[in-house]
Amino acid sequence: MVVVKVFxxxxxxxxxxxxxxxxxxxxxxxxxxxxxxxxxxxxMITELIERRQAKIMINGMEASLSSxxxxxxxxxxxxxPSGG
Amino acid sequence: xxxxxxxxxxxxxxxxxxxxxxxxxLSYIHVFTxxxxxxxxxxxxxxxxxxxxxxxxxxxIDNAKVLQLKYSSYxxxxxxxxxxxxxxxxxxxxxxxxxxxxxxxxxxxxxxxLFVAISGKTRKDSLxxxxxxxERVKKEPPIFKLEVREDGEYWILGDGRRIKRTTS
Numbered sequence: 001m002v003v004v005k006v007f008x009x010x011x012x013x014x015x016x017x018x019x020x021x022x023x024x025x026x027x028x029x030x031x032x033x034x035x036x037x038x039x040x041x042x043x044m045i046t047e048l049i050e051r052r053q054a055k056i057m058i059n060g061m062e063a064s065l066s067s068x069x070x071x072x073x074x075x076x077x078x079x080x081p082s083g084g
Numbered sequence: 085x086x087x088x089x090x091x092x093x094x095x096x097x098x099x100x101x102x103x104x105x106x107x108x109x110l111s112y113i114h115v116f117t118x119x120x121x122x123x124x125x126x127x128x129x130x131x132x133x134x135x136x137x138x139x140x141x142x143x144x145i146d147n148a149k150v151l152q153l154k155y156s157s158y159x160x161x162x163x164x165x166x167x168x169x170x171x172x173x174x175x176x177x178x179x180x181x182x183x184x185x186x187x188x189x190x191x192x193x194x195x196x197x198l199f200v201a202i203s204g205k206t207r208k209d210s211l212x213x214x215x216x217x218x219e220r221v222k223k224e225p226p227i228f229k230l231e232v233r234e235d236g237e238y239w240i241l242g243d244g245r246r247i248k249r250t251t252s
Binding site (some may be wrong): 002005007008009012053057076078079080081082083084 | 102139156158161164186197198218221222223224225226227228229230237240241242243247249
């Protein structure tokens, strides 16, 4: 089971903040997101990532859309932090 | 500095002079308790002063009344990064303690959201480092905030821009 978490305004784009996904085999993150999101929402998120307005973490480490996701991984899509 | 142990901490902290974490519903009780403890424990190892930054919720933005901020964080990474920021100064011989506490959950105007306390050998050491630590805390840990105002809800981005929320 892969856990996908989304934060901040990205959760408003997806319409959910956490989903569990069964993976049959290791999969590139972009392919996983294509299965989880409508095309328009996926484009909005990938654009944010390309413009460095959002980033991806896999198991707490910075990753990219071409990173490979394995069973039991935790993926997070996070906007730029706004602490303080 | 001869010791990085600050004994007898308040219940929400550990026995470390350099630490940071996210606390659900950060309050002024956390702030004042930490100040008293850190000044007491670092004075006996040579500190002569603390510099403090307390961020709190603004009550008005762009002429609109702010009702509350809603903070969310990606744990355990947000707390881990705050802790790493604090510990990154532990080898500085002129700094005796760095405590960083950040709120999560809902906070109303005037409520503390970020508390940074730096105990230093001199005021120059602690004052200069306070600004640096606050700037890092605003950019590094995965913490996010939603501003709830009388004219709608706004996501506050890392660069200070606001995006009006279209869903609720």
